[in-house]
Every structure is written in C-alpha cells, then in structure tokens.
Amino acid sequence: MTDQTIFKNAKPEIAEALKPILADTVLLYTLTQNVHWNVTGPLFQPVHALTEEQYTELATAIDELAERIRSLGSKAPATLKAFINLGNIDDGDENASAEQMVISLINANETIADRIRPIVSKAGNSGDEVTAGLLTDRLTVHEKAVWMLNAMIGK
Numbered sequence: 001m002t003d004q005t006i007f008k009n010a011k012p013e014i015a016e017a018l019k020p021i022l023a024d025t026v027l028l029y030t031l032t033q034n035v036h037w038n039v040t041g042p043l044f045q046p047v048h049a050l051t052e053e054q055y056t057e058l059a060t061a062i063d064e065l066a067e068r069i070r071s072l073g074s075k076a077p078a079t080l081k082a083f084i085n086l087g088n089i090d091d092g093d094e095n096a097s098a099e100q101m102v103i104s105l106i107n108a109n110e111t112i113a114d115r116i117r118p119i120v121s122k123a124g125n126s127g128d129e130v131t132a133g134l135l136t137d138r139l140t141v142h143e144k145a146v147w148m149l150n151a152m153i154g155k
Contacts, residue, residue, distance in 0.1 A: 010126035012115060015074035017119045018131070020067040021076060021138070023086035024112045029058040031108055034092035035101040043098035051105070054145060061138060068134055088115070099153050106149045113142040 001114035036051035066076035077086060089108045092101070116139045 010122075010128060011038045012074065014119070014126060014128055014131055015069050015072035016073070017122065018065060019070050019074075020078050020086045020088070021112065021115060021119070021135070022062065022069065023063050023083040024089050024108075024115060025065060025138075027054055027057060027087040027089035028105075028108045028112060029062060031089060031092045031104060032058060034094055035105060038092075038094040039101055041098045043102070044150065047102060049099055049153055050148060050152065054105075057141060061141070063133060068111045068131060072128075072131070083114055102153050105126075106141050108140040109145040109149070113139055115148070116142070133138050 031056040032051050036048055039047045039051070054101060057069050066078070069076040077083060079089055090104065096104070116135050120132050120135045121140065123129075123135065
C-alpha cells in the first residue's frame with residue numbers, strides 16, 4: 001500500500017477522532033467565557049485578561065478543527081447536543097471561587113491535551129501530516145494554558 005492509499009483509507013477514522021476534540025474545544029470555549037464573565041475577587045483582573053486571550057484563541061481553533069474534519073470528508077458536529085455527547089469537559093459554575101474557576105480551566109485543558117496526544121501519532125502514522133501538525137499546535141496551546149493557569153494560583 002502506498003502512503004497516499006494509507007492516508008485515504010484513514011481519513012474517516014481520523015475525522016471521527018477529531019470530532020470529540022472539536023466538541024471539547026467548544027465546551028472549553030464556553031467554560032472560559034463563563035470564567036471570564038463571572039470571576040470575582042483578587043484574581044479578577046489577571047483571570048479576566050488571560051481568559052479573554054484564551055477564548056479568542058479557542059474561537060479560531062474551533063473553526064480550524066471543524067474545517068479539518070470537513071476537508072477529511074466528514075460533517076463536523078455543530079449542535080450543542082452533539083458537543084455535549086462527544087465532549088468530556090464539565091460545565092462551569094458561575095458561583096465558584098476564582099481559584100476553583102481556574103482549576104476547572106486547568107482540568108479542561110488537561111482533558112483536551114490527553115485526548116489529543118494519541119491522535120497526533122495516529123494521524124502521523126497514517127500520512128496525515130496536516131492533522132498531526134494541527135493537533136501538535138493545539139497540544140502546545142493547551143499545555144501552555146495549563147502552565148499559565150497553574151502559575152496564576154501558585155502551583
């Protein structure tokens with residue numbers, strides 16, 4: 001089998017693997033907005049500023065992931081029900097303390113990073129360097145977010 005044949009045969013499987021990543025990214029976007037809008041207390045300013053940067057970046061990522069799924073020949077999930085069913089990110093609590101909100105963002109970013117790692121290898125081994133590159137970039141963003149959020153609460 002040629003590399004092109006392997007890639008062609010793997011496209012549906014890779015697209016399906018991307019759908020939960022897209023769903024989790026949408027759910028993280030919503031969680032990040034929740035924190036941005038509702039955080040209070042001494043951490044307000046740094047959390048508010050950081051979450052604005054993060055949700056702006058996530059909006060672009062959502063589009064890139066959906067378009068990659070489409071370019072692989074599949075429909076991208078696009079309903080709240082689909083995102084909830086495919087995703088693993090917990091809902092936010094607008095009444096939580098600032099530190100608890102930050103912890104929820106740490107957990108969500110770690111969840112997505114953990115889901116991305118095996119797909120990077122699968123895509124690369126299938127000759128899908130575009131998806132592998134996209135996911136490597138996403139992994140970098142989520143790992144950096146975890147580092148920054150942990151630093152914000154002294155971890």
